[in-house]
Amino acid sequence: MSLDPPPYLATLQNNIRQRPIPWDGAARAGTITESQLAKIRAVDKVRKEQRKQVVESDLDGYRILFVGEPGTAGVLESASRRSDVVQYVLVLLSDLFDSVPALAKALFKDSDPYQHFLPLLAHSNNPEDPIPLLTSTVLATLMANAKDESPSTEHALPLILSYLCSLTKNTNDAGLQDIAVMEYSSLLYGRSSRQLFWKQRSETVTPLIEILKKAAGVGADSGASLWSVNTTLRSGGFEGLGGGVGLQLLYHVLLVLWQLSFEAEEIGDDLDDEYDIVLLYTQLLRLSPKEKTTRLLLSTLYNLLEANPSTLLPAAVLARLPALLQNVGGRHLTDPDLQEDLDKLKEMLEEYTKTKTTFDEYVAEVQSGHLRWSPPHRHQVFWTENARKILEFENGEIPRKLADIMKKPWENDKAVLAIACNDVGNLVKEVPEKRYQLEKLGLKTRIMELMQDSDENVRWESLRALGGWLKYSFENN
Template sequence: MSSLPPPAIVGSLIQSIRARPILWDQYQRTNIINEQELKLIKAVDKLPKEKRIPIVEGDLVGYAKLIVGDPNGTSGEKGLLERCAKRVEFIQYLLALAVELCEDVPAYITTLNSHSDPYSHLMTLLDHTDAPIPIISSNLLTTLISSSLSKSKTDKPTQQALPTLFKYLATISSSSESNLQDLAVQSYVLLLRNSYSRSTFWEMGDEMVRGLTNVVETAAAGSKGSRTTDVGLSGGVASSSVAASSSGPSATTALLSSSAANTNLKQGGVNLQLLYYVLVGIWELSFEEEIAEELDEKYDLIPPLVHLLRSALKEKILRVCLAIITNLITKAPSTNLPSLLLARTLPLLTTLKTRKFTDPDLTADLDTCLSALESFQLTQTNFDEYATEIRSGHLSWTPPHRNQDFWKKNARRIMEENNGELVQCLARVLRESDEKLVLAVAAHDVGVLVKEVPEKRRVWDGVMVKARVMELMGDSDPEVRYESLKAVQEFLRYAFGG
């Protein structure tokens, strides 16, 4: 197992901290640090990595005691980090040293984690008033907890610490500082590698998940109308062949380390590297069946995901979007296939199929998605497609809306099936949507339904639709005004008919 290099903001802080001199001998004379601890620190303080590694490997327990105290937790001996809790420069230095040793010596992570509770004091540092300390502490905790999560069973200290760390990361992910956002999402990717951590993250609700899906929505909204370019670029792609590896560190290491290039590029106004980390995090979440079933239902993820698939600036973005869609299909087909079909994913994938990709996993996912969507489309009637569209709220001029035969065959069914469920859906769309196309299509459908099933027209009064379409006759959009006027005319046609 290997550790990843710390994120940019952590690396910068560590470099600054390590450049400052500390008067170790003076601290030793005043009994703040004992002779053995001073010896350990001086032995590695200014050494280059290649010379420091064998020294640390020769006394892993000694260097672990500096941070977590007695690794066995039996003597109650506190580590230097906890004993010097009021000395900011000491805390900063020891945290920086611990992060560096974790990066250089993987066995050091194992030794720290062998402590009966390696996280408790580090967790308190997430609330420290000195700004660098929570940042570096979160990175060290991410390293330790993600390593612990790679075990077959999640231990109690990890179970207790994980939600607190997730909450801290959620806080910094909403920061306006891009370095803090990067730190949060990179940490998410390392932590979401096993079923327990993914379920914990998901159960914490909107506080966690909305931070990821909002980034996808923002990037997609800024990318509408764009087309996929530069899809031949190699490297930095999430592979479904490492699906089982989402609980193993090597795959995540490969994902993150290969995405370092092109950090100044933006997709729809979102930094490309940040977007990539976010998508990888969502990809990891989508391995859980429960999450795959609810991602689109709760967060309307499929439309922006398909927009990104259509407009990806780099192959790695296209690749991970396709990997997420593959998981949504394979883990929860009945939930996600209708929404994917409605989002016009099938013709997009058909177009992508004509391009040449060198990544065999990308090609395999493309084939999986195409096959599933083509098979599902064959099972759909026009009514099924229409009902899926209305339930989604993403209305557009798909064929049923303009097809007179469709309305003659299905209007009464639309009004009556499931106690008027689709009537309620149309009412909700007219009431809540601010998209002009959606409002125009919904008003059109109401007008046609009143015309085809006039005896049910009073149903529309009950859901306040008649008043709403009358209001929309004054809308700023000419198509909305036109379709609303036609609907009102149908209502008025029967106004004196009882």
């Protein structure tokens, strides 16, 4: 997948191309050999077609130029003390990869073409030093063009990802973030690289999710939660209004996660458990400013839901995705692929909701680990018909899950505690003989603690819930 380089990188490379390098002096000083100089001059500042012809006719010679061979140092090794030469060679190699894709595969004739590149990722602690950035660009292109899955690539990839993750965390420079995310995209060319990317998700995926949350208005400093933001419509879209996330960066982050979603069967459940991905994407879809971002959102959701229907379709219903898809269908869509993805998603969700009852929706909500004031909570008929079923479902899974939910403080969303107290109170009211089952889970004790909570609604619902216990205690006395 070829993408134009971000402006910052393109400008840096152009500036380096235009710098005069005293090649003859470098050769006299022994920085490079006469043979290396001849090969560089044969492809430097010549037309692309001529460059392609020269390299293709001597692939082995250019392999040795850049990575060396036993007994012969490559130019990066021999010129390691000259930063200007190293920078120039890195840009030249990027240009050659672009002109001659076969060169990337040729470098793998040796067992490890990375050994003289990887140290350059840690060239200095100066963030202004261009060498690590140029090196990451070379390595990402090398891997993408060669599509190599050898042990040397498996060793090098985590190191490259760790360097790129340091750029994605640079929230003060969206240009560097965009470079890193684009290089991520070029690296996710196969299953092996995607699995390694997921294995390092605390470094790779987490910063991307933070960018998307910021775009959705749920930045780390906002104090908002995805669940509360998802209940309100916002206007305007992303660029300039979505937490300062530019449309280009947004698109590239969505592209990377779309590529990752091809491993949905293995990682989909964890992706939702750890990042609330279905809820986040539903909110992003609501705000999506362009068809190209909408298409990536829909396609990623489809990949996730199709591969994990039993777990993620309930999450999609809880996030109100079906109603949102109806709204998206009402937009004037011009992309036929987007329309196809939309239709497939709608059909999948419609088929699922046809067979699901209110009880199923309630169970899915509790299993999601987050509660909202959906209709069942306040509907007395629901509790009359389903309270016993809820207590007996999967040997008491639902009250255990309610206990887990209530253990958390929910500082940013106190409504969750109020709803949980409401539910426990209804269970006691409808099936009083089972209240000891709830007491063993610590629910009565927790409800008594919540009577002192700072939130008025939590105090009220906990008092109502405790009233059920007290009522039956008095009656038994």
